[in-house]
Amino acid sequence: DSFEEQYYPSTCLVMEAGVRVLRRKDAPFNKLPFGRLFPRQKLFRNVKDIKTCAIVSSAGSLAGSKLGRFIDTHDIVMRFNHAPTQGHEVDVGSKTTIRVVNSQVVTKPEFDFTRAPIFRNVTIAAWDPGKYNGTLEDWLTSADYDLFSNYELYRRRYPKSRAFLIDPHSVWRLWQSLQMFAGNRPISKNPPSSGFIGLALLLPHCPQVDFVEYVPSTRLNGRCHYYSKEMNSACTFGSWHPLAAEKLMALDMNMAEDDDMSVFQFGILRIRRPDKL
Ligand code: NCC
Known part of the structure; x- marks a missing residue:
């Protein structure tokens, strides 16, 4: 085992899931007109200059935290x-670099995904779990919420x-990594929350993530x-998503020096990418 795998096994497990966005060259999209909708750009500009990232959960306990200024000092805010x-x-805070959105938000009229200002001029990473073990072809016809038509509309409107x-x-x-971490305690067979997906998506691009x-x-x-x-309270402790397991795993990834202080007192979890330890 490498040094990292020995000492930071949970961070390595999350990295190994390889959470990523779809690219034009990925089969079957390389042969489908739909694949030409994917941006040619990379997920982030100037990845070499990214030093610190903040992930802002939507939790109620952010109210009154006064963490806005701290959040906005990060190079990337998710x-x-x-x-x-x-x-x-x-x-x-007020800075937003990227929004991770679930397929309900892309499809339900009340969110107005293709027009609302909140989804403009930021990077968007939209997700839908599809069926466990389903192919990508299956996914195109059996997403939980059909995000494809609004995605297409959005991309055509804003090329x-x-x-x-x-x-x-x-x-x-990523769900499998979580199950691996949970060991012999089976987690629910539902996808991780947007928060955990966002962490796994961001970590390869960022040496230090404050969640x-x-x-x-x-x-x-x-x-x-x-x-x-x-x-x-289910929003915090989980019902449908395996949220409790996610949060245990995230806590296990915490590297803040005075860890109890920063996690429980300030609500900040600091996670370092293994290759930069
Ligand atoms: O609530 P939601 O999540 O949008 O929150 C985003 C992420 O913040 C973290 N969180 C949120 C609330 C809380 N009290 N504690 C937290 O830690 C979680 O990591 C969460 O992922 C989602 O994950 O996409 C989710 O989306 C909502 C909902 O679809 C959207 O907000 C749009 O209304 C889901 N709620 C319902 O479907 C009713 C939620 O289960 C998951």
């Missing part, structure tokens, strides 16, 4: 779904946009999201 910054800048689809096979490989309010801090307040009043 957010999820339709989580707003407007009106919440003090707590969550210069960086909007990508996450490889669903890589989402299930904010994912493992709940002492600010824990029972609210689902920082941007709504809804009370629902």
Whole structure:
């Protein structure tokens, strides 16, 4: 085993899942007109200059955190779904580089994916799990929510946009990494949350990731999201997604010096990419 695998096994497991976006050259898309919708650009510009990244969970306990300024100092800031910054800048910051969105957000009319300003001028990584063991051809006809038509509309409307689809096979490989970490405790056969998918997608591009309010801090307040009043602890501790296992694994990846302080007091998990240790 390498040094990294010995000392940071969970981080290595997540990296090995190889969570990625689909590219034009990937079969079967290299033979399908649909594949020509994928951007030619890479997921991020100037990857060599990326030093620090922040992932902002949508958790209710971000409310009142005043972490906005800290979040905005990072080179890359990742957010999820339709989580707003407007009106919440003090707590969550205002910079957004990339949004990871699930296929419900791409398809349901209330989110207005193809027009809403929140999805413009940021990188988009959209995902849908499809069937476990399904082929990519199957996926095109059996996604949980048919994200393809709105993706096509968005790409045609904004040809210069960086909007990508996450490889669903890589989402299930991440699920397998999670199951490997959980050992003999079977996790639910549902895909990881957008938060965990986002972490796995970002880590290969970023030497240091600060994941904010994912493992709940002492600010824990029972609210689902920082941007709504809804009370629902399942958003934090999980029901459909294997969220509890994800958060245990993420905590195991934490490298912050004074770890208990930063995780539970400040709500910040610091994860370093193994090759830069
Ligand atoms: O709620 P959601 O997630 O958009 O949150 C984004 C990510 O933040 C982390 N989170 C959120 C709330 C909380 N209290 N604690 C947290 O740690 C999680 O990592 C989460 O992934 C999703 O993962 O895409 C999800 O999306 C929502 C919903 O579809 C969208 O918000 C659009 O309305 C799902 N909720 C429902 O379907 C009702 C949620 O299960 C997962």
